[in-house]
Every structure is written in C-alpha cells, then in structure tokens.
Amino acid sequence: xxxxxxTLALGAAxxxxxxxALAQAPSTLRxxxxxxxVQCGVTQGLAGFSMPDSAGNWTGLDVDLCRxxxxxxxxxxxxxxxxxxxxxxxFTALQSGEIDVLSRNTxxxxxxxxxxxxxxxxxxxxxxxxxxxxxxxNVKSARELSGASVCVQTGTTTELNVADFFxxxxxxxxxxxxxxxxxxxxxxxxxxxxxxxxxxxxLYAERVKLAKPDDxxxxxEIISKEPLGPVVRHGDDQWLDIVKWVHFAMITxxxxxxxxxxxxxxMQSTNPEIRRVLGVEGNGGEALGLTKxxxxxxxxxxxxxxxxxxxxxxxxxRLGISRGLNALWTKGGLQYAPxxx
Amino acid sequence: xxxGTLPARATxxxxxxxxxxxxxxxxxxxxxxxxxxxxxxxxxVTNAVTNLxxxxxxxxxxxxxxxxxxxxxxxxxxxxxxxSYGRAFLxxxxxxxxxxxxxxxxxxxxxxxxxVARLSPNWVISKIAYxxxxxxxxxxxxxxxxxxxxxxxxxxxxxxxxxxxxxxxFANQRGITVPRPIFEAGAGAIGIALLVGIVAAxxxxxxxxxxxxxxGQQFPVAASMAGLILGxxxxxxxxxxxxxxxDYAQQGRFNLxxxxxxxxxxxxxxxxxVAYTAAFIGEIVRAGIQAVSYGQTEAGRSxxxxxxxxxxxxxxxxxxxVIIPPLTSQYLNLAKNSSLAVGIGYPDMxxxxxxxxxxxxxxxxxxxxxxxxxLTISIVTSIFMNWYNQRIALVER
Numbered sequence: 170x171x172x173x174x175x176t177l178a179l180g181a182a183x184x185x186x187x188x189x190a191l192a193q194a195p196s197t198l199r200x201x202x203x204x205x206x207v208q209c210g211v212t213q214g215l216a217g218f219s220m221p222d223s224a225g226n227w228t229g230l231d232v233d234l235c236r237x238x239x240x241x242x243x244x245x246x247x248x249x250x251x252x253x254x255x256x257x258x259x260f261t262a263l264q265s266g267e268i269d270v271l272s273r274n275t276x277x278x279x280x281x282x283x284x285x286x287x288x289x290x291x292x293x294x295x296x297x298x299x300x301x302x303x304x305x306x307n308v309k310s311a312r313e314l315s316g317a318s319v320c321v322q323t324g325t326t327t328e329l330n331v332a333d334f335f336x337x338x339x340x341x342x343x344x345x346x347x348x349x350x351x352x353x354x355x356x357x358x359x360x361x362x363x364x365x366x367x368x369x370x371x372l373y374a375e376r377v378k379l380a381k382p383d384d385x386x387x388x389x390e391i392i393s394k395e396p397l398g399p400v401v402r403h404g405d406d407q408w409l410d411i412v413k414w415v416h417f418a419m420i421t422x423x424x425x426x427x428x429x430x431x432x433x434x435x436m437q438s439t440n441p442e443i444r445r446v447l448g449v450e451g452n453g454g455e456a457l458g459l460t461k462x463x464x465x466x467x468x469x470x471x472x473x474x475x476x477x478x479x480x481x482x483x484x485x486x487r488l489g490i491s492r493g494l495n496a497l498w499t500k501g502g503l504q505y506a507p508x509x510x
Numbered sequence: 511x512x513x514g515t516l517p518a519r520a521t522x523x524x525x526x527x528x529x530x531x532x533x534x535x536x537x538x539x540x541x542x543x544x545x546x547x548x549x550x551x552x553x554x555v556t557n558a559v560t561n562l563x564x565x566x567x568x569x570x571x572x573x574x575x576x577x578x579x580x581x582x583x584x585x586x587x588x589x590x591x592x593x594s595y596g597r598a599f600l601x602x603x604x605x606x607x608x609x610x611x612x613x614x615x616x617x618x619x620x621x622x623x624x625x626v627a628r629l630s631p632n633w634v635i636s637k638i639a640y641x642x643x644x645x646x647x648x649x650x651x652x653x654x655x656x657x658x659x660x661x662x663x664x665x666x667x668x669x670x671x672x673x674x675x676x677x678x679x680f681a682n683q684r685g686i687t688v689p690r691p692i693f694e695a696g697a698g699a700i701g702i703a704l705l706v707g708i709v710a711a712x713x714x715x716x717x718x719x720x721x722x723x724x725x726g727q728q729f730p731v732a733a734s735m736a737g738l739i740l741g742x743x744x745x746x747x748x749x750x751x752x753x754x755x756x757d758y759a760q761q762g763r764f765n766l767x768x769x770x771x772x773x774x775x776x777x778x779x780x781x782x783x784v785a786y787t788a789a790f791i792g793e794i795v796r797a798g799i800q801a802v803s804y805g806q807t808e809a810g811r812s813x814x815x816x817x818x819x820x821x822x823x824x825x826x827x828x829x830x831x832v833i834i835p836p837l838t839s840q841y842l843n844l845a846k847n848s849s850l851a852v853g854i855g856y857p858d859m860x861x862x863x864x865x866x867x868x869x870x871x872x873x874x875x876x877x878x879x880x881x882x883x884x885l886t887i888s889i890v891t892s893i894f895m896n897w898y899n900q901r902i903a904l905v906e907r
Contacts, residue, residue, distance in 0.1 A: 257868045264871070285871040286562075306764070317764040318684060319581075323861070324868030329579045332591040343684075343765070344581035345775075346865070347855040356855065359664040360683045361774070363764045404564055 197269055197401070197408035198242070198458050206248040209235035210268040213253040213349055216374040217482035217490070218274050218294075227251045230481045231272040233471050234293055234399055237415045238270060240470040241454075241463045255349045257324035260285050263402055270412055271400040274368065276326040281400075290412040292398040293474075295494035295503050297391035298330050299369040301376065304386050306363060311390040315340040320362035322346070322353045330393040331366050354378060368395045373488050411457055418464045420506035421446055422473035424497055429472045432465065446509050453509055464509070474504065558874060573870045574599070580865060582857045584773050595866050602862030603883055609776065609858065610845040610887065613783040617844060618837075620788035625795025639792065646789040652850050654786055659778035659854040666774075669765050680759055680766055686777060689756035690770040696753040703746035704739070711735040775856035779848065787844045791837060798833035799825060830902050838895035842888050849884075859883060 201207050211219035211231055219229040227249075236246035252268050263271045264286050274296070275281075277289040302308050302317075311334070321328050323346045335342045345362050347353040354375045357365040367375070369391060376382045399416065401409050422428075425443050427435045435443055444450045448461035455461060471477060474497075482490045496502025528534055562569050574596035582589055586604045589597070627639035646654070664683060667673060672682040680687040711734070718729035747754065759769030802825050810820035851858040859880065867876040 257864050260868065260871060261873055264873075280869075281871075314764075316762045316767055323865045328581075328865070329869070332579055332581045335581075336591055342581065344583050345855055346581075346583065346857065346861065348852055348861075348864070352853075352855070355660075359660070360668055361664065 195405075197405045198411060201242060201269055205243075206250050207235060207239045207242065207270065208252060208268045209238075209249050210252045210254045210259055210262050210271040210273055211235070212273050213255060213351065215274065215350060215371060216377055217486065217488045218370070218374065219251070219253075219272070221251075228481065230294060230477060231274060231399075233477045233481065234272045234412075234416060235270060237419060237467045237471045238412060240466045241411070241415050241418075241459055244460075244466050244470075246470040255324070256322050257348055260287065260400075263287065263400060266402070269401070269408070274371065274397040275400055276368075277396045277398055278326060286403045287400050288403050288409050290399045290401055290409055291416040292396040292503075293416055294370060294397040296368040296370050296395040296397050298327055298366060298393040298395055299372050299391055300388040301357075301365045301372045301385050302363060302388060304384055308388065311388045311392065312338060312340070314342065314364060316342070317363040318343045318345055318361065319364040319366055320345050320347070320353050320357040321366055322350055323348055325367070326393070326395065327367050334392045350375070368397070370397075370482065370488075370490060373490060374482075377487050407458055411459065414457060414509075415467060417506035418446070418467050418509065419471070419474040419477065420497070420504050421509050422464065422468050423475040423504075424499065424506070427464075427468055427473060428476060429468060432468050436465070442510075451510070562874070569872075569875070571875055573866075573872050573875070576870070578866070578869075580869070582862065583855075584776060584857055595870065598862055599859070599866060599879065602857060602859040605776075605857050605862075606845075606848055606851075606859040606883075607887070609779055609783065609848045609851070609856070613780055613787065613844050613848065614841050616780070616784040617787040617791055617840070620784060621791025621840075622795050624788055624792030625799065628792060628796045629799055643789045643792050646785055647793075651782065651786050651847055652853055655779060655782040655850055655854060658782050659774065663774040663778050670761065672766065678758065680769075682766075683774065684765050685771045685773045687759045687766050687769045687771045689758050690768065692755050692757055694753040694755065696750040699746045699750040700743045700754070703742040707739045707742035710742070711738040714738065773856075775851070775854050778854055779851050779856050783844055783847060786847070787840050790840050790843075794833055794836045794840065795829070797836075798829035798831075801832045802828045827902065831899075831904060834895060834899040834902065838892060838899075841891050841895065845887050845891065846884060 209232075211227060211229075214220050215229070217229055219227055219231045221227050232249075232251070235249045235251070239248045240246045242248075252262060254262050254268075254271075254273060259271055259273050259275065260281070262268050270290075271287075272293075274294065275289075276296075277292065281287055282289055300311050300314070302314075308314065314335075319331055319342050321331055321344055328344070328346065331342070331344070334340075342364075345356060347356060350367070350371070353367075354365065356362060358379050365372070365375070369387065372387050376385055376387070379385060399412050401412055425435075425440075425446060427443065427447070436447055436449060438444060438447075441450065445453065446464050448454055448463065448465060452461055454463035457463065460466075472480070478492065478495065479485060482488045484491055492500075492502060494503050496504065498505040559569070575594050577592055578595045578598045579591050580598070581591060582598065582601055584605055585601050586608060587597075587601060589601055624639050624642060627635050628643070630636045630639070666681060666683045669682045669684055672680040672687075674680045678689055714729075714734055715731050718731045718734075722728055757768045759766040759771075761767075806824050806828065807820055810824045815823070848858055849860040852861045852864065855861070863876050863880055867873055870876075
C-alpha cells in the first residue's frame with residue numbers, strides 16, 4: 170500500500186521539481202560521496218539475493234554488489250542504505266532518484282533498457298523462469314498445466330512470460346496477480362493457486378519459506394531467458410561505468426584467483442595482469458573516478474564473484490544452487506568480464 | 511432582492527483611496543493568487559517534460575495501443591493477452607465499477623437494516639446492531655479485507671473437496687462457482703418481456719397512486735408489480751421454447767471447469783467493503799430517523815395508521831432528507847476504498863493500472879488516468895445523489 174503512495178510521490182516529484190537537479194545531469198558519484206552512502210534498491214526479501222537477517226543486516230548476492238560499490242568508493246562496505254522495493258515500484262524509485270542503484274534480480278530487456286530511462290550495468294546472475302507445483306498433483310511437465318491457477322507477481326517479465334507460454338502452447342490458465350513476492354508465495358502456499366512461477370532462482374529461494382518445502386517440486390521447463398543484473402539511471406555515464414566495472418572486477422578477481430584470503434600475497438605478485446588489476450601498476454581506477462586500489466577494496470571487503478556466489482546461493486547454502494550458467498567462461502559458463510587494462 | 515440591499519458606495523463616488531478599496535484589493539489578491547497558481551503549474555509541467563526527456567522516457571498516451579501481454583483473472587468483457595493496454599485498463603475500470611455498484615447496493619441494504627435495528631425496542635437486536643457498528647467501524651478496512659481473504663476464504667476446501675449444493679453450486683478456495691446460463695436463439699424475447707414487464711409495472715404503480723389520490727381506493731401495487739416483472743419473462747421463456755440452458759461446473763484436473771466463478775478476491779473485497787460501509791450507513795440512518803420528531807409518529811398513531819405505514823409514509827421520507835447528503839459521502843468512500851483491492855490481487859483499476867505503469871514506465875499518464883477515472887466516478891455519483899436529494903427535499907408551499 171505504501172508503494173502506491175511512493176508511486177504517487179514520484180508523479181508529484183517528477184512534476185514539482187524535486188528532481189530539478191536532474192535537469193543539470195549531476196554526477197551521481199559526487200552526490201553519493203557527499204551524502205556518504207550508496208542508496209541501493211533491493212527486493213523486499215528473497216533468500217540468497219537480498220534478505221535482512223534477524224539483526225537487520227542485509228545479505229545476499231544482489232546486496233553484495235551494492236556493498237562492493239560502496240567498498241570501491243568509500244573503502245567501507247557498510248556505507249550502503251537499502252530500500253526494499255516491490256517489483257512494481259523498483260523502476261519508479263530509480264527514475265525519481267530515490268535510489269542510486271537498483272540491484273534487485275531485475276531482468277534486462279530491450280524495452281526496459283530503452284524506454285524506461287534506465288541503463289543495465291551487467292548480468293550478475295543468469296536465470297530463467299520456471300514453475301513450482303505441489304507434488305500431490307502429479308504433474309511432470311509444464312505442458313500439463315492447462316486449466317491451472319497461476320500465482321504470479323505483478324510488474325515482472327515473469328507475468329508476461331507466463332502469458333506467452335500458455336498462449337504459445339494453447340493452454341488455459343487463470344492468473345492471480347499480487348504486488349509483492351510475499352503475498353504471491355502466501356497465496357500459493359494457502360492453496361489459492363496450483364502453480365507458483367518466477368525465476369528459477371526465486372523458486373528455490375521461496376520454497377524454503379513454504380510451510381512444507383518438501384511437498385513442492387520445480388518442473389523441468391525453463392521457459393525464458395532472465396539475465397538479472399544491476400540497473401542505474403540513464404544519463405550518467407560515469408556512474409554506469411562504476412557499477413558495471415565493479416561487477417567486472419569481481420569476475421576478473423575470480424578469474425585471476427584473487428580471494429579475500431590471498432589478497433596480500435597477490436599484491437606482491439609479479440604477474441603484470443594481477444599487478445594492473447590490483448592497481449600496483451597503472452591507474453584504471455582513477456579513470457573511473459575512484460582510487461587506484463579500487464579492486465583491492467572490493468575483494469578485501471566483499472570477495473570475488475565465486476566467494477559471493479558460494480556464500481549466498483551456492484551448493485553449501487540452503488538454496489543449494491550450482492554454478493551452471495553462472496560459472497566463469499573458462500569453466501563452461503557465461504560469466505565473462507572484459508579485460509581490466 | 512431589493513434595491514435596499516445594494517451597498518450605498520456602489521452608486522456614489524468612491525470615498526476611500528484606490529488601494530484601500532476592498533473591491534480593488536480583493537481583485538489584486540485574487541489576481542496574485544491566480545498568477546502564482548499558473549506559475550506553479552507551468553513550472554511543474556515544464557519540469558516534468560524536461561525530466562522525462564532527460565531520462566529518455568517517452569510521454570503521451572500512445573502506449574495504450576500497444577499489446578499488453580499479461581493475463582487478468584476477472585474480465586467482464588472479452589480479454590486476450592494480445593489485446594492492448596487501453597483495453598486492460600478498461601477492464602480494470604469495469605472491475606472497479608462492478609465492486610462499487612455491487613458494494614453500494616448491499617451496503618445500503620445492510621446499512622438500513624442496521625440503522626433501524628439499532629433503534630429497535632428489542633434489547634437483543636439493538637445490542638447486536640450496536641456492537642456490529644462499534645467493532646466494524648473501528649477496525650481498519652485493509653485489515654478487514656485481508657481477514658476475509660486470508661482467514662475466511664483461504665480456509666475453504668480445495669477444489670477437489672468443494673462444498674457443493676445439489677452438485678450445482680460449489681464453494682472452494684478458488685471461489686464460488688454457479689451454473690452459467692447459455693442463451694440460445696429466441697432468448698432475446700425473454701429480455702424484451704422483462705423490459706415490457708418493468709415498464710408496465712411502473713405504469714400500473716402510477717395509475718394506482720392516481721386512482722388512490724382521486725377515489726381513495728387501494729390497489730395491490732407490490733404484488734402486481736412483482737407479478738408483471740417476474741411473470742412476463744417466465745411466460746416468454748416457455749412460449750419461446752425454453753431457449754436457456756446451463757453450463758454446469760465439472761471437476762477438472764486442477765479447478766472446476768465450466769460454470770461461472772466469482773473469484774475469492776472479488777468476494778473478499780465486496781464483503782469487506784459492504785460490512786465496513788454498512789456500519790457507517792447504519793449510523794447515518796439512525797441519525798436520520800432520530801432527527802424526525804417523535805411527535806410525527808404520535809400524530810400518525812392518532813390518525814390510526816399501522817406502525818409500518820407510519821414508518822414508510824411519515825418517518826422515512828422525512829429521515830431521507832437528513833440521510834442522503836452523508837450517504838453520498840459513504841458511496842464515494844466505498845468507490846475509492848475499492849482501490850485497497852491491490853492488497854489481495856483483485857484486478858481493479860489500480861492493480862491493472864499499476865501493472866501497465868510498471869511494464870511501460872508511463873507513471874504520469876497512468877496516474878492522470880487514475881485521477882481522471884476516480885474523479886469522474888465521484889462526480890457522477892455526487893450529481894446523481896444531489897439530483898435525488900433535490901427531488902425528495904422538503905417542498906415548501
């Protein structure tokens with residue numbers, strides 16, 4: 170409900186000149202440095218991606234990207250404030266300047282990249298949409314779902330994909346649409362729907378929240394490509410570069426096997442590539458508007474991509490997601506960073 | 511108005527300095543206020559346009575013709591994912607209107623019952639009405655909607671174990687399912703008969719009133735109206751060869767298939783809006799009835815009228831004059847409160863519009879459309895209620 174208010178507030182803000190500063194295209198970086206923290210939009214709670222713990226600390230893959238940006242700027246990963254956003258309100262919050270970066274398992278699409286006034290800064294999780302049903306229904310494939318009620322979150326690519334899937338396969342369905350992920354899962358759990366659909370990562374993350382997780386099964390079909398990644402406002406190239414290269418830095422660190430643990434040894438390395446990445450040679454960081462040791466800061470405080478992945482969603486966590494498409498390109502996956510030089 | 515009410519100054523020469531003249535002053539201040547308002551609006555609009563252009567967001571209402579691509583769970587008119595955003599918004603609007611109209615109808619009925627019950631000489635009935643009003647109107651509406659949706663309707667059985675009545679009517683977690691009528695050729699005659707019946711019924715009513723006014727003879731108006739409105743269509747149904755059949759609900763693999771289903775979101779929202787608004791209407795009705803002097807009732811008794819006729823002919827017509835204006839506000843509240851539907855996933859205008867907003871990013875346009883629609887609904891309701899209020903207002907002779 171309060172999101173309606175914020176949507177209206179955006180209307181007012183766009184209208185009434187609260188964003189007058191935007192007209193002069195200010196530097197988001199300078200703005201962030203002045204206020205002393207990064208305002209980061211995240212989900213309202215998706216295990217493994219962005220979720221507050223009992224002490225109110227946010228953790229997760231998406232959260233760690235924000236922490237890495239803060240680490241690169243301030244040398245302090247705690248200088249982030251989080252805005253939990255529903256899928257429906259996330260873009261409005263970014264457009265209106267309420268947040269500096271949106272790191273909220275958001276699918277990169279042509280329409281969003283072009284007509285929403287946004288820029289996507291990379292893909293920190295390659296995903297695809299799937300379906301979850303009760304085991305007791307004995308459904309083996311999504312093609313058997315004709316006539317089913319489907320719980321889905323509004324304002325998502327998920328909502329469009331599910332419509333496409335049922336239309337393409339000539340199946341009937343009844344969409345039951347909720348504003349937040351929580352309401353959607355609750356409705357599925359209470360039996361309002363036969364099917365819960367979202368990105369596969371989300372299915373695994375939400376399943377652990379159900380009353381009896383073992384009674385539910387994820388169907389084999391993946392019906393879409395969902396490249397998820399951080400998003401920034403259109404019109405500030407420097408800020409886009411920073412967010413983009415913070416992500417690439419974590420991938421590169423994994424590729425070069427630079428970890429939190431061996432960082433100090435790596436600083437002594439004679440490998441010119443490692444020396445360049447860690448800022449011992451060259452000044453890549455300064456060109457971004459950061460310091461020479463920006464990658465060191467990211468790895469020291471947050472870790473490389475593998476560390477972040479394993480800590481939040483990897484096989485040893487409750488989610489138990491394998492690297493799959495998210496393995497490095499050198500290991501058969503899709504994660505690939507342009508060279509830092 | 512007579513000449514005596516005109517200010518003397520208006521006809522004579524001004525006796526005060528120009529800037530001390532209250533008329534000039536008021537003009538200047540009103541002019542300033544207007545200029546300020548125009549400036550604020552102008553700044554707001556240019557600012558919005560600049561910001562949108564800077565953020566590369568296309569403006570205008572052209573997006574309404576694009577393909578929507580999402581599903582909607584309750585569609586009063588035909589809907590397919592390949593249709594446009596404009597039609598999706600229209601469906602949202604119709605769903606809002608549906609809840610508002612059904613809600614206003616039942617809230618008025620229940621509200622009058624509660625209002626009269628509170629004044630009942632029967633201690634139990636008046637206490638029940640009292641506690642109903644006190645409990646319902648002191649709980650937040652959103653809470654009540656969630657209560658009906660999550661606590662009452664979600665506790666219904668699964669589709670496979672539906673409560674069923676004669677195998678025709680079903681109630682389960684997915685809603686209430688009833689047989690769906692299928693109109694075959696010739697069914698049009700029934701509709702025409704219904705219209706003829708209604709017109710005839712009102713003609714009979716006005717004839718009977720005139721006759722009673724002229725001769726004092728009474729006519730069984732209610733019975734003959736009911737007979738005409740119900741009887742003519744039933745007659746037409748049989749004469750045209752029973753052209754209506756029913757599609758009965760069947761147990762499908764997941765849900766019931768066939769029939770007509772009231773989705774639980776609609777049921778929960780309507781029940782909550784009706785219960786909530788009726789509590790307020792009940793108090794308005796009570797106030798209206800109490801505003802009619804008890805002497806009026808006593809006068810009716812002294813004429814030898816029955817209690818029911820005293821209520822119908824003397825008390826209620828006078829009470830309505832007090833009841834109608836605040837009742838209008840309650841109708842407006844109910845229509846606007848239906849936007850809380852977004853909390854339980856009922857596809858009303860705010861929910862569907864929100865989806866469109868999110869898929870297209872056209873925040874300003876969608877918000878303008880919401881405002882325009884709610885404004886129109888409210889103004890139309892108000893105009894109608896004001897018209898009705900004038901019609902029943904005390905005519906002084």
